[in-house]
Amino acid sequence: MTAELTLAEATHLAHAVAARAMATEDIRVLFVKGPVAVSQGLRTGGLSSDVDILCDPARVRDAVDLVHEYGWTRYSGEQTDAMAIGMHATAFTIPGWPPTIDLHANFPGMLADPQSAFERLWAAHRIVRLAHHNIPAPAPADHFVILALHALRTLAPGEQTVAMAPLKTAWASLDPRERQDVVTTARETGALEPLREVLIELGAEPGPADDRFSTALAQWRRSREHVGDSAVVWLTRWEQARWRERPELVWRAFWDISMDNSRSPQEWELATRRERALGRLRRARRGLAGVPRAINGRRGKGS
Amino acid sequence: METIGRTGPWVIDESVAWVHHDDRVVLVKLAPPFTALPTRLDATGAILWSAIAQGETLDELVTNFEGDPDEVRRGIIDFVTNVLAQGLIGPADRS
Structure with a gap:
């Protein structure tokens, strides 16, 4: 039966499955990118094969244990403890389901302490409906910050024009208040400097430089220079x-x-x-x- | 005499996630260990499911189909009985 599912059907349902699974243990999670972004008007349609979850950093281990208890399969091999080796996400599959479920402990480019960044996002979170279920998601302005960081992460400096078209679409969906919120969120989560050029190109005023995260910023820039x-x-x-x-x-x-x-x-x-x-x-x-x-x-x- | 559970209206159980694309419905019951595979309803089942989700009663459901009304009614009752037994729907709160 699963093989006959379309990817869109399976991905929507997998969001609901993952949301309910985490809710059973009161683990706070935010669903990002993919169909959640589409439902918020930040992305046009398009197939997504992933369920991306940003997890309360304090509960990531609980979340990993939980999905193991349920028999979900760690995608990158059972022997790999992704969190222990500094990977920002661990991918799982639900047996028989096509989408992967990416459990993020933090989001690359958000240079602030992961817990404080998560709390900032959680404080303004919204509910979107997928598969007739409540799916917790960042507020649209906060989600824009995540989408912009994601777009830049795999692009070398100078290549960011590639990312600008979808980001301009997302930016256009935000009202003036939300656009201001983007800058505020970027600053509060340590994403202001990674996104500075993008924000300027979109017509935002990012304000004074944020020099609080110089080491992490250098690492972010280096990873982009050596994509x-x-x-x-x-x-x-x-x-x-x-x-x-x-x-x-x-x-x-x-x-x-x-x-x-x-x-x-x-x-x-x-x-x-x-x-x-x-x-x-x-x-x-x-x-x-x-x-x-x-x-x-x-x-x-x-x- | 038909019971309330068989005459509707009904509600989709809150533990069921479902999507309706084109002429089919795919649904899954959300319960530990969250590894259940989705169930697909094609054509007639998809029409019935969507109508049930909109709060239609048994009498209203019958009007969605052509043919012998008694036969249509029996088919719908079979469907409803089946999804009720699986806990996928329940009687709507009439209070």
Whole structure:
């Protein structure tokens, strides 16, 4: 029966499933992007295969435990503890359902403390209706900040014109008061500097520079300058990790074959021991070769 | 004599999520462990479900279909009985 579902049907229903699951344990979550953004007029239609959930940072572990209890499957391999290695989201699937459910502990580009950023978003949250159920979502202005950060995250500096068309559509859907709220939210969640150029291009006045998050801002800019360079991603995780987390980080970076993008985690599960061994060797060689480049890139930028 | 539960109106149970696209309805009951697969209602079932969601009674539902009224009525009662038994709908609060 599920195979005959359209992706739109399944994604709408999966929002309701995830919302109800989290509500059963009083875990505060906000649903972002995808059909929620469409229902708020921030995006035109279009297929989304994900359910994106921003979770109360204080309850992320509870949320992960909960979905495991329900038998949902961690998409990136059961052996991967995404949160422990600095990934901002963990993806799950509900057995038999096509959409992935991305559980975010924070949102990249919101440089403020994740808990305070979440509380700021939660304080103004709204309810949208999907699949005839209540789905908690950020207020439209707050949601715009998230959509803009998401649009920029995978674009190198100078490429942001690619992101501007959908952002202009979203911006046009906001009233003047909400546009002011965008700037306020960006400032309060630490997203003002990441979004400064975009806000100016949209005609907003972002106000004085926010220099509270200089280290995190440098990391955000570096990740954008090296979009797609996994060595830089891992180096950033290394810098952000506590010492006791670093041994696992090294093991994941060089040895955890389930994280190697040349195959899906599921394909790696089925690989022979020889294939996995060869994959690990390639991964380790590639990783070691990338470290000097990542470090040099960092020094070159003086950050 | 027909009971209230069989003459309507009814309400969709609040634990049911559903979408209506084109000529079909897809629904799922939201209950732990939240791994139930969706159920699809095509054509007649989708029409009935949507009409029930709008608060139509059994007599009103019958008017949505052509054919022998008694036969149509029996078919609708079968459908309603089935979804009532599954807890997908319940009698509307008439207070």
